[in-house]
Amino acid sequence: MEKVIKVDQLSKTYGNLLAVDNISLSVKRGTVFGLLGANGAGKSTTIECILGTKQADKGQVSILGYNPQKDRRKLFQKVGVQFQECDYQPEIKVSELCEETACLYKTPADWRELCSQFGIGNKIKNAVKSLSGGERQRLFIVLALIPNPEIVFLDELTTGLDAKARRDVWKILSDLKKKGLSIFLTSHFMDEVEVLCDEICILKKGKVVFYGTVEESKVVSGSKKFEDAYLILSDEEVDRE
Numbered sequence: 072m073e074k075v076i077k078v079d080q081l082s083k084t085y086g087n088l089l090a091v092d093n094i095s096l097s098v099k100r101g102t103v104f105g106l107l108g109a110n111g112a113g114k115s116t117t118i119e120c121i122l123g124t125k126q127a128d129k130g131q132v133s134i135l136g137y138n139p140q141k142d143r144r145k146l147f148q149k150v151g152v153q154f155q156e157c158d159y160q161p162e163i164k165v166s167e168l169c170e171e172t173a174c175l176y177k178t179p180a181d182w183r184e185l186c187s188q189f190g191i192g193n194k195i196k197n198a199v200k201s202l203s204g205g206e207r208q209r210l211f212i213v214l215a216l217i218p219n220p221e222i223v224f225l226d227e228l229t230t231g232l233d234a235k236a237r238r239d240v241w242k243i244l245s246d247l248k249k250k251g252l253s254i255f256l257t258s259h260f261m262d263e264v265e266v267l268c269d270e271i272c273i274l275k276k277g278k279v280v281f282y283g284t285v286e287e288s289k290v291v292s293g294s295k296k297f298e299d300a301y302l303i304l305s306d307e308e309v310d311r312e
């Protein structure tokens with residue numbers, strides 16, 4: 072199967088801190104890849120180095136065969152990114168932000184349909200700043216999908232969403248995956264990872280401590296439940312003792 076993301080021996084330091092330590096991974100087309108790890112394990116830094124928004128100290132990255140730093144313009148049309156926050160004019164409405172975003176792409180998705188799929192169809196006339204935290208989070212997923220991307224990066228996918236909204240998001244992403252979308256996500260919710268991810272990589276202090284499927288993680292750790300497997304492999308239990 073074609074690999075849409077290839078990362079080879081990526082490292083990134085902040086001063087004396089080795090935040091990403093020699094990470095290699097790849098993502099196959101039409102699959103969901105989950106990057107997991109405790110707070111501070113290096114997930115966001117890895118994503119930013121993959122996207123080229125942060126300069127890695129070492130390593131090679133290719134997205135859809137392009138170098139993300141050199142071929143930013145070409146990748147812009149093909150890759151969606153969910154931001155935790157984004158800059159928008161203070162009074163801008165949901166519809167205006169979506170329209171402005173759609174204008175940037177050659178073949179944008181129907182943002183009205185996306186908004187209603189994500190349960191914010193009745194909010195499009197409202198100011199973005201008036202949305203609840205969970206509504207804004209859903210809007211940011213919509214914005215990431217407006218490019219009609221081949222790959223989408225979703226950092227802390229459903230943080231702040233209620234139980235129903237989380238399940239709705241899982242269903243929509245599963246449907247998009249069936250249509251060929253490749254998804255790179257981070258999440259602290261193991262139920263979500265278990266439902267969505269074809270492959271996972273667990274980081275601890277910037278290093279890969281497990282790479283494989285959810286099922287394999289259970290076998291390797293001798294756990295029946297994935298959450299237990301995650302805690303054992305990421306060593307979070309030991310750290311908290």
Ligand SMILES: Nc1ncnc2c1ncn2[C@@H]1O[C@H](COP(=O)(O)OP(=O)(O)OP(=O)(O)O)[C@@H](O)[C@H]1O
Nearest residue numbers: 085086088090108109110111112113114115116117
């Ligand atoms: N700009 C920065 N300058 C200095 N240190 C940083 C910077 N950004 C991140 N770090 C540190 O690098 C490490 C990795 O941070 P990162 O944000 O990548 O972790 P994360 O796995 O995404 O965490 P979380 O789950 O809390 O979002 C942490 O120790 C963090 O404090």
